Amino acid sequence: MIRALTSLAVALALTACATAPAGAQTPPVVDAPAGPVRGVAQDGLNIFKGIPYAAPPTGWRRWRPPAEMRRWRETRDATQFGAACHQPVARGESIYAGEAPTMSEDCLFLNIWAPEDAKDAPVFVWIHGGSLVTGAGSEPAYDGARMAAEGVVVVTINYRLGVLGYLAHPELSAESRQKVSGNYGLQDQIAALKWVQDNIEAFGGDADNVTMAGESAGALSVMYLMASPEAEGLFDKAIAQSAYMLSMPELRSRTHGDVPAEGLGWWLQGQLGQTNLAGLRAMDAQALTVAARDAGYAPFGNIDGVYLPAQLAEVFEQGKQAPVPLLAGFNQGEIRTLRFLVPPAPADAAAYEKEIRDRYGELADTFLSFYPSDDMAESMLATPRDALYGWTAERLMRTQTALGQNAYMYFFDHGYPAADDAGLHAFHAAEIPFVFGNRDRTPPRWPAIPDTPVHTAMSDAMMSYWLSFARTGQPVAEGQPDWPAYGRTASYMHFEETPVVRQRLMPGMFELHETVVCRRRAAGGIPWNWNFGVISPPLPPAAPGCP
Numbered sequence: 347m348i349r350a351l352t353s354l355a356v357a358l359a360l361t362a363c364a365t366a367p368a369g370a371q372t373p374p375v376v377d378a379p380a381g382p383v384r385g386v387a388q389d390g391l392n393i394f395k396g397i398p399y400a401a402p403p404t405g406w407r408r409w410r411p412p413a414e415m416r417r418w419r420e421t422r423d424a425t426q427f428g429a430a431c432h433q434p435v436a437r438g439e440s441i442y443a444g445e446a447p448t449m450s451e452d453c454l455f456l457n458i459w460a461p462e463d464a465k466d467a468p469v470f471v472w473i474h475g476g477s478l479v480t481g482a483g484s485e486p487a488y489d490g491a492r493m494a495a496e497g498v499v500v501v502t503i504n505y506r507l508g509v510l511g512y513l514a515h516p517e518l519s520a521e522s523r524q525k526v527s528g529n530y531g532l533q534d535q536i537a538a539l540k541w542v543q544d545n546i547e548a549f550g551g552d553a554d555n556v557t558m559a560g561e562s563a564g565a566l567s568v569m570y571l572m573a574s575p576e577a578e579g580l581f582d583k584a585i586a587q588s589a590y591m592l593s594m595p596e597l598r599s600r601t602h603g604d605v606p607a608e609g610l611g612w613w614l615q616g617q618l619g620q621t622n623l624a625g626l627r628a629m630d631a632q633a634l635t636v637a638a639r640d641a642g643y644a645p646f647g648n649i650d651g652v653y654l655p656a657q658l659a660e661v662f663e664q665g666k667q668a669p670v671p672l673l674a675g676f677n678q679g680e681i682r683t684l685r686f687l688v689p690p691a692p693a694d695a696a697a698y699e700k701e702i703r704d705r706y707g708e709l710a711d712t713f714l715s716f717y718p719s720d721d722m723a724e725s726m727l728a729t730p731r732d733a734l735y736g737w738t739a740e741r742l743m744r745t746q747t748a749l750g751q752n753a754y755m756y757f758f759d760h761g762y763p764a765a766d767d768a769g770l771h772a773f774h775a776a777e778i779p780f781v782f783g784n785r786d787r788t789p790p791r792w793p794a795i796p797d798t799p800v801h802t803a804m805s806d807a808m809m810s811y812w813l814s815f816a817r818t819g820q821p822v823a824e825g826q827p828d829w830p831a832y833g834r835t836a837s838y839m840h841f842e843e844t845p846v847v848r849q850r851l852m853p854g855m856f857e858l859h860e861t862v863v864c865r866r867r868a869a870g871g872i873p874w875n876w877n878f879g880v881i882s883p884p885l886p887p888a889a890p891g892c893p
Contacts, residue, residue, distance in 0.1 A: 373425075374462070378548035380541065381418035386425050387462065391494050394458040394549070395484070396428035399541035400534065402452035403506060408627050409518050409530060412454060412537040428455030430482035431507045432635040441683055442775070444789040447482055451510065451631045456538055457483055459490035459500040464550025468557065468817045471501045471542060471581070473535060475562030475588075475775065478645040479508050492783035496813050499551035501542060505534035505567075509638035510631065512645035514597060515611030517623035526597060526650035528607050532570050533653060539571070539580035557583040557816040561775055565589035565674070569742075570647050572668040573661040574654060583819055585812065586674040587781075588774060591658045591738040593873040596649045602657070602866075603873045607648035617641040659863065662745040671819035672746045673812070675756030675838070676735035678772040681727045687734075688726050689881045695719035701880040709885060712858050717879065729879040736852065737859040743832040744856075752831040754821050755838035757851055760804055764793035777841070780805040781812050800843060807845050857893055864892035 371387035376394070385394035400412035407413065429450035461467065472488055474481040483502030490500025505511065511531030518527035543553045558581045560568045565586035571577040572584055595604035605613070618637055620626050626634070647654050661667050681687055692698040698719045703710040716732070717725035739755060746753040758777040765771060770793060779785045783805050785795040795801055810823035821829045821839075827847045830837040836850045862882075866872040868889035877883060 375421060376548050378545040379417065380415065380545050382421040383424040384421050385458075389491070389495070390462050391491055392458075392460050392462050392464075392549070393491070394424040394460075396426055396455045397422070397424050397458065398428070398454060399456050399503070400454040400537045403454065403510075403530070403534075404451045406627075408451065408510065408631075409513060409515075409527070410521075411530070411533050414537075427457065427482075427484035428504070429453050430484065431504050432510055432631045433476070433480040433507050434636050434639050439791060441770075441773075441791045441793070442476075442480075442789060443791060444485060447484070449632065453504050453506070454534055454537070455483070456501055456503045456541065457490070458546075458549050459494035460549045460551065461494055461497055461499075464497070464499055466547075466552040466555075467497055467499045467550050468555045468813075469499045469501060469542060469546055469551040469553070470813070470816045471503065471539065471556060471558045473503060473505070473558065473560035473564035473567045475560065475564040476507070478512060478531060478563045478566070479639065481507070481563075486787040487778055487784050487789070488782060489784055489787055490782070493809065493813060496809070498813050498816055499546060499549060501538075501546070503535065503538040505531045505538070507531060508635050508645050509614070509643055510635060512647070513611055513614070513626075513638075513643075514607035514648055514650075515615070515623055515626075516608050518611070519597070519608060524650075524652050526652050527611070528597070528648045529650060529653045531645070532567065532574065532647055533576075535567055535571060536574065536577050536580065536653075539577060543580060554582065555817070556581045557585060559585035559587070559812075559816075561587035561778055562590075566592075566647075569658055569662075569667075570654060572670070573656075573658055573666070576653050578668065581668070581670065583671045583815065584668065584673075585815065586672065586739075586742060587777060588676050588680060588735050589674060589738045589742065590734040591662075591741060592646070592734075592875045593659075594647055594649055594654065594657060597651070601870060603871045607650075610643070614638060614641060614643050617643075657867075659741075659867065662741065665745070665749050667745070667749075669749050669751055671752045671754075671815070672742060673754045673756070673815050673821060674739050674742045675758065676731070676739045677774060677776060678731075678757065678759040679727075679770060679776070680731040680735050680774045682770045683773040683775075684730075687730045687876055689879065691722060691726060692880060695722060698722050698725075698880065705880070705882040705884055706862075707885045709858065709861065712854070716852070716855060716858065726879060730876065732852070732855050733859050733862075733878040734876075736855055737863070740851075740856040741860070743836075747832055752819060754815065754829055755832050755836075755851070756841060757838055758841045760841045760843065762793070762795055762801060764795070768793055777808065780808045783809050804841065804844070808841065811839070811845075861893050865889055868892060 374392040430447035431453035435446040514528030568586045593602045595607045743753045761771045811821035814822040865886040869886035
């Protein structure tokens with residue numbers, strides 16, 4: 347049961363009202379089951395920042411599952427964001443780089459924007475991206491005020507990143523009651539969703555109408571959560587923006603060419619000059635984070651049989667994922683800001699064609715029809731875009747539709763001068779400021795979005811579609827086209843200068859990449875991560891069940 351305001355909370359609120367300057371808004375105090383918090387009243391919203399949803403994962407709790415906090419008695423100040431989780435901060439000239447955040451291992455915080463009169467309002471939980479290495483729920487682009495002004499409770503979360511969030515290690519597994527390790531960042535996300543279930547009613551939200559959403563690594567996390575038995579029942583709808591369904595390492599065995607997650611932990615221990623887990627736990631958190639990144643450690647979820655039971659491709663095709671409505675899609679220029687995914691180009695068109703024919707065999711002609719040699723530069727951008735993001739979006743549409751759930755696909759192809767002039771048309775994450783209505787809150791090097799009617803209308807439309815989906819499971823925007831479910835017609839919303847409904851995005855693209863992945867899965871020993879195009883391993887032979 348959600349508790350009523352305690353007498354202490356009421357007294358605090360009355361005191362604040364009595365002592366506030368004339369015209370000032372009384373700070374809102376909410377007595378949630380977790381404990382009382384005091385936020386900020388602003389433009390018809392109640393805003394709460396830096397609320398802990400789990401005990402600090404510090405000291406002996408490093409690389410342990412998130413622990414539930416005891417209810418606090420004193421009213422907590424919730425007017426400032428909590429620390430971000432440890433992450434590398436030197437990111438060069440990246441358009442995604444903002445100011446270096448305050449960081450701590452004590453970082454399991456969430457933030458809430460709620461209409462001041464909210465009651466049983468839909469809840470929109472945002473999981474930030476950043477390759478499971480960087481990011482925080484406090485980034486200005488994720489400010490939830492403009493969404494919340496439309497009647498939705500917005501929640502953004504932090505979760506452990508990098509080596510602190512995903513390290514698996516035999517000694518850690520031995521410590522675990524479940525005999526597993528890694529996936530701590532995923533466990534944090536589950537803990538945050540559980541906190542929302544237990545507490546959001548006190549802030550005016552409806553715990554029975556929760557949409558979880560994320561972009562890039564946040565969308566990967568959405569898929570992890572849809573596949574995780576531990577997250578069952580914690581959300582009612584899902585949004586995955588630029589998701590990528592990679593092969594995952596298993597905890598202790600090698601099945602798809604990936605090093606077992608525990609073996610990777612042993613390897614990293616040696617790379618960092620440590621002889622045991624105690625040595626790793628004794629390292630400074632930021633030094634450990636940076637050293638692991640520099641050694642080549644890349645965080646991913648691992649198949650442990652508890653939090654992640656099987657490969658995502660297997661879970662979704664067997665219909666074992668969460669049976670919820672889904673909105674998902676990708677961007678036309680995904681790779682234009684992710685050049686590290688593009689391999690070195692062959693010397694010329696002839697060399698490119700030879701590489702493709704050597705690697706794709708009987709599928710080479712089909713491959714070259716999509717990614718021709720006469721525009722090699724563009725083809726080498728389009729290949730990883732489609733193999734990672736396009737294939738994933740279509741696969742999510744097909745598998746969720748097969749479950750009997752409505753699935754809505756989009757293709758973001760909206761440009762503007764600063765981005766287009768820089769060769770960054772519809773780049774990775776470019777849709778986020780339009781969805782949140784925060785076109786003026788992007789990082790310093792982000793191509794500036796002009797304040798014009800065209801872009802205002804696009805932002806209004808996208809926010810309306812996303813929030814309508816959060817309310818009802820159907821994306822609707824006043825004055826905009828009806829967005830049909832993917833269904834049998836493979837319908838999708840094409841966000842060009844304006845939203846336009848179309849059918850069958852890139853016919854045959856999905857089938858090409860599905861065949862490649864299917865054959866790799868059947869052959870075993872071959873991951874389906876970043877190895878496409880001119881760096882693809884030779885195509886395995888045809889296999890039963892593969893298109």
